[in-house]
Amino acid sequence: MSQTDGRAVIEVEGLVKIFGSDTRAVDGITFSVAPGELFGFLGPNGAGKTTTIRILATLLNATSGSARVAGFDVTAEPQRVRKALGLAMQTPTLDAFSTGRETLDLSGRLHRMPGPERKKRADELLELMNLTSVAKKLTGTYSGGMKRRLDLAAALMHRPKALILDEPTEGLDPQSRTALWEELERISGLGTTMLLTTHYMEEADRLCSRLAIIDNGKIVVEGSPEALKRSMGADTVVLQLDGTGGDDRDGQVKQIQERLGDLVAADSVKSHPAGVSLAVTNSSTAIPELLRRLDGDGVHITGLQMTQPSLDDVFLKHTGRRIRAEAADQPIMMGW
Amino acid sequence: MTAFVYETYHLGLRTFRRFLRVPSNFISIIFFPLIQLLLFSQLYKDIVQLPGFGEQNSYLAYLAPGQIVFTAFMAVAWSGYGMLVEYRNGYLDKLRSSPIGRWSILAAEMVPLFFQAAVMAGIVLIVSLLLGASIETGVGGFLFILLISGAFGIAFSGASFIPALLTKSEQATGTFSLLLFPLMFMSTAFVPQVMMPGWMQLVNRFNPITHVIEAIRSLMTTGYDWSAMGKALISIAIMGAILQSLTLWAFRRLAS
Numbered sequence: 184m185s186q187t188d189g190r191a192v193i194e195v196e197g198l199v200k201i202f203g204s205d206t207r208a209v210d211g212i213t214f215s216v217a218p219g220e221l222f223g224f225l226g227p228n229g230a231g232k233t234t235t236i237r238i239l240a241t242l243l244n245a246t247s248g249s250a251r252v253a254g255f256d257v258t259a260e261p262q263r264v265r266k267a268l269g270l271a272m273q274t275p276t277l278d279a280f281s282t283g284r285e286t287l288d289l290s291g292r293l294h295r296m297p298g299p300e301r302k303k304r305a306d307e308l309l310e311l312m313n314l315t316s317v318a319k320k321l322t323g324t325y326s327g328g329m330k331r332r333l334d335l336a337a338a339l340m341h342r343p344k345a346l347i348l349d350e351p352t353e354g355l356d357p358q359s360r361t362a363l364w365e366e367l368e369r370i371s372g373l374g375t376t377m378l379l380t381t382h383y384m385e386e387a388d389r390l391c392s393r394l395a396i397i398d399n400g401k402i403v404v405e406g407s408p409e410a411l412k413r414s415m416g417a418d419t420v421v422l423q424l425d426g427t428g429g430d431d432r433d434g435q436v437k438q439i440q441e442r443l444g445d446l447v448a449a450d451s452v453k454s455h456p457a458g459v460s461l462a463v464t465n466s467s468t469a470i471p472e473l474l475r476r477l478d479g480d481g482v483h484i485t486g487l488q489m490t491q492p493s494l495d496d497v498f499l500k501h502t503g504r505r506i507r508a509e510a511a512d513q514p515i516m517m518g519w
Numbered sequence: 520m521t522a523f524v525y526e527t528y529h530l531g532l533r534t535f536r537r538f539l540r541v542p543s544n545f546i547s548i549i550f551f552p553l554i555q556l557l558l559f560s561q562l563y564k565d566i567v568q569l570p571g572f573g574e575q576n577s578y579l580a581y582l583a584p585g586q587i588v589f590t591a592f593m594a595v596a597w598s599g600y601g602m603l604v605e606y607r608n609g610y611l612d613k614l615r616s617s618p619i620g621r622w623s624i625l626a627a628e629m630v631p632l633f634f635q636a637a638v639m640a641g642i643v644l645i646v647s648l649l650l651g652a653s654i655e656t657g658v659g660g661f662l663f664i665l666l667i668s669g670a671f672g673i674a675f676s677g678a679s680f681i682p683a684l685l686t687k688s689e690q691a692t693g694t695f696s697l698l699l700f701p702l703m704f705m706s707t708a709f710v711p712q713v714m715m716p717g718w719m720q721l722v723n724r725f726n727p728i729t730h731v732i733e734a735i736r737s738l739m740t741t742g743y744d745w746s747a748m749g750k751a752l753i754s755i756a757i758m759g760a761i762l763q764s765l766t767l768w769a770f771r772r773l774a775s
Contacts, residue, residue: 241616242612263618265617265618276609278610280536285536289530289533293530321540
């Protein structure tokens with residue numbers, strides 16, 4: 184981790200937010216994000232991700248605990264936190280009656296960027312986000328993906344020390360999502376420190392250098408996606424076998440158990456609709472050896488399928504549930 | 520202070536653009552006053568012969584000041600809507616997480632209303648002049664009318680901001696604006712005070728709309744009447760102070 188000044192850009196310690204008398208939306212969260220890192224909050228809707236973000240963005244006061252952005256406390260020095268922060272919320276927050284360029288210009292003005300720099304930065308971001316051709320159109324006419332990209336550009340105008348993104352790809356179609364992932368990777372590549380929340384596992388897996396799985400207001404586990412998945416143990420390998428042995432699957436299982444011997448745990452070798460499945464601790468080194476041993480009479484391998492544990496498995500292990508794409512946790516507007 | 524002015528100016532330009540770029544805004548504001556001006560001036564043409572209208576012999580000329588104020592009324596009657604929409608879609612949060620003053624956000628919603636009300640009232644004033652009304656006080660009076668209309672607009676806008684910020688409901692805000700229409704209809708927009716029943720005359724003594732209409736009427740028909748102008752400005756100031764301090768309170772409550 185390249186910590187130029189040895190200090191995390193985002194530091195959260197023992198953060199608690201209680202709504203009403205006993206709803207603990209955030210229940211003692213501690214984490215930090217180092218300069219240049221892309222840190223992710225993975226969790227289902229209602230886990231406390233948005234509440235944490237709102238506290239970091241100075242929109243909500245914590246009940247207890249502390250949060251610092253770029254070294255400034257969110258309660259003691261909110262104005263300096265706001266200067267250091269770029270924020271993009273769950274749904275793009277744009278003025279439908281402003282053009283793309285006007286949106287960026289206003290964002291720059293609110294951060295007191297001087298005129299020429301504002302123009303240069305807006306040009307640069309419009310180009311980066313592929314919005315130059317629609318810069319003069321009202322944002323109300325933009326597609327969902329374009330709105331997201333402009334919202335992101337507006338958050339990046341003043342070169343924030345920390346970029347906070349709440350569910351950046353929520354509600355996007357798969358193509359726009361992949362495109363936005365590429366943008367986010369590029370922004371991260373330029374050295375921007377980022378914190379994002381998501382309930383999409385592929386998103387967390389692909390983008391984040393480190394992530395925390397959050398559930399019921401608590402961080403249940405933290406680490407790099409690879410480390411988290413590795414902690415789950417073995418990969419699953421399915422050997423697809425020649426149909427001729429189909430009537431004697433048990434025999435094949437036995438045969439494979441004997442041949443692999445010390446390489447895999449004998450009890451992990453099981454019959455599988457396509458052939459035989461087995462668990463391998465380190466598949467990348469074990470598979471060549473495995474194939475070498477099985478090459479020979481009696482076993483005809485026609486295909487091989489390898490499944491690594493997913494973040495969903497990690498989530499399941501730590502919370503006992505799977506992340507589902509639940510309905511958004513917006514309260515229904517009642518009254519009046 | 521300079522920060523407040525800078526932020527209010529640039530955020531205010533955005534608010535004004537939001538208004539200007541929806542053509543139906545213009546129509547919804549001036550349609551009703553213009554219809555009343557055109558139809559009622561024909562329909563009740565002879566009403567001016569009744570005692571009470573004094574020397575006024577054109578009902579159109581009598582009607583014009585009331586419709587000018589009604590235009591300013593319409594220009595701000597739904598002003599809380601914009602902020603409510605932006606509260607709902609998160610834009611307000613985006614502004615709150617920017618390094619700017621809280622009050623700039625509110626001021627940027629209000630200050631453009633002065634121009635909105637003044638310009639719209641000016642359009643109806645010009646139409647009245649084309650239809651045959653006149654301004655006794657000339658160009659000076661014209662500018663005074665715009666100033667009074669704008670000031671009335673900005674002061675009265677609190678009547679829409681307060682329900683919007685407190686109920687956070689578009690329907691409630693719209694309904695509340697409708698509840699204020701009787702204030703307009705009971706004013707001296709259509710008939711002089713002497714022709715009203717006693718209780719209505721009493722209400723009108725405290726109806727700021729009546730005082731604003733009378734000041735504009737004097738500018739248009741008789742000349743500078745500083746006592747009428749004074750009454751108008753004082754009632755605008757009192758109404759503005761009450762409504763807008765409640766707005767400040769409601770805004771603080773919403774944005775804290």
